[in-house]
Amino acid sequence: MSVAFDEKVHKTLADANLQLAIYRATGRLIDHRKHAVAATALPDYQELRTQANALKRHTIEHLDHYLEQFEANLTAHGGKAIYCQDATEVADFVLGLAKERGAHLIVKSKSMTTEEIDLNERLEHHNLESVETDLGEYILQLAHQRPYHIVAPALHLTRYDVGDLFARTLGVANETVVERQALIARAVLRQKFLAADIGISGANFLVADSGAVLLVENEGNARLTTSAPKIHIAVAGIEKLIPRAQDLAVFLKLLGRSATGQALTVYTSFLSGPRRAGEIDGPEEFYVVLLDNGRTKLLADPGKRESLYCIRCGACLNHCPVYRKIGGHSFPWVYSGPIGAIITPQFMGIEHEPSLPFASSLCGACAEVCPVKIDIPKVLLELRAEVKQAEERKGANRLERLAFKIWAWVMCHPRIYEMAAMAAASVAPAENGKWLRSAPAVMNLPPVRAWLSQRDLPPAPAKSFRELWRKR
Amino acid sequence: MAKRVSIFVTCIVDQLFPKVGLAMADVLERLGYEVDFPEDQTCCGQPAFNTGYRQEACQVARHFLKVFRDSEYVVVPSGSCTSMIAHHFHDLFPADEAAGDLRAADALAPRVWEFSKFVLEVAGVDDVGARLQDVVTYHDSCHALREFGIRDGPRRLLANVRGLELREMDAAEECCGFGGTFSIKFPEISGGMAGTKIDSIVRTGAQTVVSVDSSCLMQIQGALSRAALPVRTMHLAEVLASR
Numbered sequence: 230m231s232v233a234f235d236e237k238v239h240k241t242l243a244d245a246n247l248q249l250a251i252y253r254a255t256g257r258l259i260d261h262r263k264h265a266v267a268a269t270a271l272p273d274y275q276e277l278r279t280q281a282n283a284l285k286r287h288t289i290e291h292l293d294h295y296l297e298q299f300e301a302n303l304t305a306h307g308g309k310a311i312y313c314q315d316a317t318e319v320a321d322f323v324l325g326l327a328k329e330r331g332a333h334l335i336v337k338s339k340s341m342t343t344e345e346i347d348l349n350e351r352l353e354h355h356n357l358e359s360v361e362t363d364l365g366e367y368i369l370q371l372a373h374q375r376p377y378h379i380v381a382p383a384l385h386l387t388r389y390d391v392g393d394l395f396a397r398t399l400g401v402a403n404e405t406v407v408e409r410q411a412l413i414a415r416a417v418l419r420q421k422f423l424a425a426d427i428g429i430s431g432a433n434f435l436v437a438d439s440g441a442v443l444l445v446e447n448e449g450n451a452r453l454t455t456s457a458p459k460i461h462i463a464v465a466g467i468e469k470l471i472p473r474a475q476d477l478a479v480f481l482k483l484l485g486r487s488a489t490g491q492a493l494t495v496y497t498s499f500l501s502g503p504r505r506a507g508e509i510d511g512p513e514e515f516y517v518v519l520l521d522n523g524r525t526k527l528l529a530d531p532g533k534r535e536s537l538y539c540i541r542c543g544a545c546l547n548h549c550p551v552y553r554k555i556g557g558h559s560f561p562w563v564y565s566g567p568i569g570a571i572i573t574p575q576f577m578g579i580e581h582e583p584s585l586p587f588a589s590s591l592c593g594a595c596a597e598v599c600p601v602k603i604d605i606p607k608v609l610l611e612l613r614a615e616v617k618q619a620e621e622r623k624g625a626n627r628l629e630r631l632a633f634k635i636w637a638w639v640m641c642h643p644r645i646y647e648m649a650a651m652a653a654a655s656v657a658p659a660e661n662g663k664w665l666r667s668a669p670a671v672m673n674l675p676p677v678r679a680w681l682s683q684r685d686l687p688p689a690p691a692k693s694f695r696e697l698w699r700k701r
Numbered sequence: 702m703a704k705r706v707s708i709f710v711t712c713i714v715d716q717l718f719p720k721v722g723l724a725m726a727d728v729l730e731r732l733g734y735e736v737d738f739p740e741d742q743t744c745c746g747q748p749a750f751n752t753g754y755r756q757e758a759c760q761v762a763r764h765f766l767k768v769f770r771d772s773e774y775v776v777v778p779s780g781s782c783t784s785m786i787a788h789h790f791h792d793l794f795p796a797d798e799a800a801g802d803l804r805a806a807d808a809l810a811p812r813v814w815e816f817s818k819f820v821l822e823v824a825g826v827d828d829v830g831a832r833l834q835d836v837v838t839y840h841d842s843c844h845a846l847r848e849f850g851i852r853d854g855p856r857r858l859l860a861n862v863r864g865l866e867l868r869e870m871d872a873a874e875e876c877c878g879f880g881g882t883f884s885i886k887f888p889e890i891s892g893g894m895a896g897t898k899i900d901s902i903v904r905t906g907a908q909t910v911v912s913v914d915s916s917c918l919m920q921i922q923g924a925l926s927r928a929a930l931p932v933r934t935m936h937l938a939e940v941l942a943s944r
Contacts, residue, residue, distance in 0.1 A: 242893050252897075550876045554893040588887055590880025590894065591751060593847035607792070613753030633749050637757035640712075640743040641764040650716050664926040679885040683892025684923030687717050694710050694719035698738050701723075 231582055237559040247385060251556050254384045255547040261490025262544060262598070271486065280479045282602040285538035288437075288470050292528065295437040295470045296519065302440025306502030308515040315522050316346035319464060322518065323348070323429070324355050330460065332357070332426030336418075338444070338451035339363035340431025341379055341541055342464050342520060344563045348429070359429070360421045362450040367414055371398045377557035378565065380488045380543035385556060418450065428454035428512065432465035433540070434480060435517070438473045441501035442517060445484060445494040452498050461512040463500070467519050468537040474499075480540060483600035487542035523576040533608050536571050538601040545595035545605060551588060561585060567595035571608040579616050586612035647695065654689035662688055703735040706819075707772035709765075711782045711915070712744040718915045724942035725778045725816055732824045741768045746793075747785040751881045755793065759802075762790050766805045774823065775813045778938050779914045780845025783815040788848060815845055817855045817913050817937055828861035833943040836866045837935070838907035840898070840921065841874045842914035855913055855937050862940060872901035879920035895924035902932060910934045 241247060266274045288295055300310040313319045326332070335352065337343065337359055349370070352359045361370040365383040369376060372394055376382035383391075388405050396403040401413055430451055434443040442463045444451045455461045471480065485491040504511035527537050546552045546566030557565035561582040562573040570585050579586075586609045595605040620626045639646050656671045664685035668677045680686060706729055710722035726736045746761030765786065769775050777783045790806035820826055839859060845851040859867050878884065878894025885891075898921060902910050910925075910932060912918050918934040925932050 238887075239889060242889055550878065550894050550897070551890055554890050554897075584886070587752075587883065588890065590843070590876050590878055590883045590891070592843035592876035592880070594843075594874075594876065597847055610751065610753075610792075613751070614755050615753075617753035617755075629752075630754070633752065633754045633757045637746075637749060637754075637760045640746070640761045643741040643743055646743045654716070664923065666927070676885045679888040680923070682888045683927070684895065684920065685926035686923065687919055689717065690719055692719065694715040694722040695738070695740060697719050697723060698726075 231561075231584065234559065234561060234582055234584065238555045241556045241559055242554060246387075247556065248554070250385055250387060252553055254381065255553050258381070258489065258543075258547040262487055262547070263490075265486035265490040265492065271482065274486075277479055277483055278600055278602050281483055281540075281600055282538065284471060284476050284479060285601050286535070288472055289468065289528065289534060289537050292467060292470065295472060296467060298437040299435055299440055299470060299517075300519075302438065303502065303517060304440070306440055306515075307505070308440065308502045308517060311516055311518045313518050313520050313522075315520075316348070316351065319346055319348060319518055319520060320351035322516075323352060323427075323462060324357070326460070326462075326516075327352075327357055327427060330426065332460070334421065334425045335359040335427045335429055336421050336425040336454050336458065337361050337366075338428070338430045338446065338454040339366050339382070340429070340464060341376070341563065342431050342466050343429065344376060346464075346520070346522060348464070360418070360425075362418050362421070362448075362454055363446070364411060364414055364448060364450075367418065368394065371395070375558065375563055378543060378546055379541050379568070380546075385558070422453045422457045425454075425458040427460045427462060428456075428458040429462045429464060430455050432463045432469050432517070433484065434471050434477065435465055435469045435519075436474050436477070436499075437470055439499075439501055441474070441499055443477065444498040444500065445481070445496070446498075447489075447491075447495040449496055452496055455498065455500055456510050456512065459512055460514045460516070461500070461503075462516045462518060464518040464520060467521060467524050468539075484540055484542055487544040487598065487600040527572075527575050530575075532611055533571070533575060535603050536568075536575060536608055538603050539568050539572070540601055541568075542600055544598040544600065548594040548598045549589075550592060550594065551590065555588075567605045567609075568603075571603075571605055571612065574612050574615075579612065579619060583616050583619070586616060647693070650693060654693070657686075657689045664688060703733055704773075705735045705737055706774040706776050707737045707739055707769060709742055709745070709769065709775050709777045709782070709786075709813075710738070711777060711779050713915050713919070714778055717919065718936070721778050721915055721936040721938055724936065725776070725938040727942045728820065728829055728938055729776065731829065732820065732826060734824075737772070739768050739772070745782045745785045747782060747789075748881055750785065750789060750793065751883075759793055762786075762793055762806070763802060766790070766802065766809060769809060769813075770805065772809075773812060774819070775809070776816055776819045777813065778816045778936060779916065780815045780842045780849060780851060781914050781916060783813055784844040784848040786810070787813045815849060815851060815913060817845075817858060818849060818851055820858065820941075821854045827857050829858070829941045831861075831941045831943050832863040833940055834864040835909050836868060836905075836907045837909040837911050837940070838868050838870045838902055838905045839873060840870075840877065840902075840910055840912040840917060842912050842917045843876050845913050846874060851913065855911070858937065858941060859911065862943070865940070868905040868907050870901040870905045870907075872897060875901070877917045877920045879916050881916075884920060891920070892924070895920055899924050899928060899930065899932075903930060908932060909940075911937055911940055913937050 392405040503515040552566040746758040750758035794803040878891040922934040
């Protein structure tokens, strides 16, 4: 484990208030989802998951076709598709457009994809003001922090933290009532919406047969972002495509329920181009940035391609006992939790944080709740094998590999296995059958020490099962 | 003639919790089975598989397939080891391999049974006539629960034990934090997860935690013992063997 990862994990585990905040917030989301997908509330839930998985698989396997179809339909409505390879290309496009149109102020609605490419930082670097308008994201922008969670970005902050932050950064009175805090943010953000030149959103789905961007949200800020300014830019990963508008009947039933337990979010916006003649609102220009940023690399790998099915509901984070302990900021990239653990190594390369795929008990809670049925534990196991292959090529971690080679050899030779086990048992005898708080000196090895740092060690019984069985 | 079952006791039961293996054999014999313990058995290979050492896992899996090739039933006191054999052996061997390992793995898979599932579905018994004066809570082992849907079965078996009171814990389906080498690669996270588990156990007021996996119980008992809490752990087989 890298020092940075280790330190963040340790800090999070040692912070009792933070532990409680994470456990409670995720616990609430778990409860809400549980009720929303219960057989009484949604009888065809499992069937919907199967359909969603099949639809995503089909789309991802025919992505070239659906990208072309999306672009053709978008263009027919007067929108424009912009293909971008990476973060720099997105920033260059936005900066170029802003310069051409004389734009200074950008409002943004929540988007993990723009977090992925550090868009705000890149724009601010060129003196463009880019303001987050989702309440959680706005709070984090003021605090100069990354989202803690895919869906609930400020999950780790209490209302007292927010009161302090607003007082410090906005010069307002310290207000701890959540509704009043929302009003403070709203007063600031309304002015931004009215003055903004460009609105940047993400996309929950790109609908190929309609050339449309679909957005779900609860605050109405995304609708304002995409309709008040004269220019709307939606930034979307190419994996967000779905074939038909009617497929939303499957995905929308799953997304809100899996994320927050809502049957539908408060706002669902279906955006299919700029304002047309006779329409009273909407942007004059409409762009959809189709971002690769490593996605085609995943596409080329049939064993792990399903990682691209994700619809970013965050259910795997809420249900992950590891996420619930180490929180979102321990993860090495913007995507945290189980989905972060499988896509980070694939986007950034496994060497970015080689221990990440190992930071899981493989309990499978993530796969159980995934609305598109991504087999996350399977992908983690694939990544673990890849890490070990890379280590072997580099000659790294030799001791562990040697230990497993010896172990495998012993396990294929039952007589030697029995002798080795008897030898080990003789150094740590059962005595009174009590569990051991410390190990005898000969057993003072790193794995034993790691175990004992948290738990007592079982005593070795006087006789193994096979010895007892023979005497039976 | 009595039907014959082979038992794979798992390396952890063989070396650390032999009573669990004896209890399982005892219950199976009472149900009228002739129990066979193939002496060449060692491990299913899961530690290597879960740590990314596929080649080493393959070696051990091949040995396993050789040992149990002729068994009509293989009964295992672990959901996790059963899932390794019945599900992951298939992923381990390449489809184009000439040696026939994949065929052997696929042929064995339907004959490998987690203990409680075997008792309920093959033996067709949900009351083994056990008696235990105790208040217990049941921990759902992740692989038993999520790979085999083992949820109600063990609870039904426990409910039929005379004298036993079953109290549900709120975090029954939450992982204990063991996770094989995860427990020693990330001891702090693993220990934190065990902490959540034992808090939930203690809230029930139960005296005993029951599970179908000795590895979870090792983690839970290790944490209980470290916290000096007077709660013991028992494998389901030990409960069902109680008289």
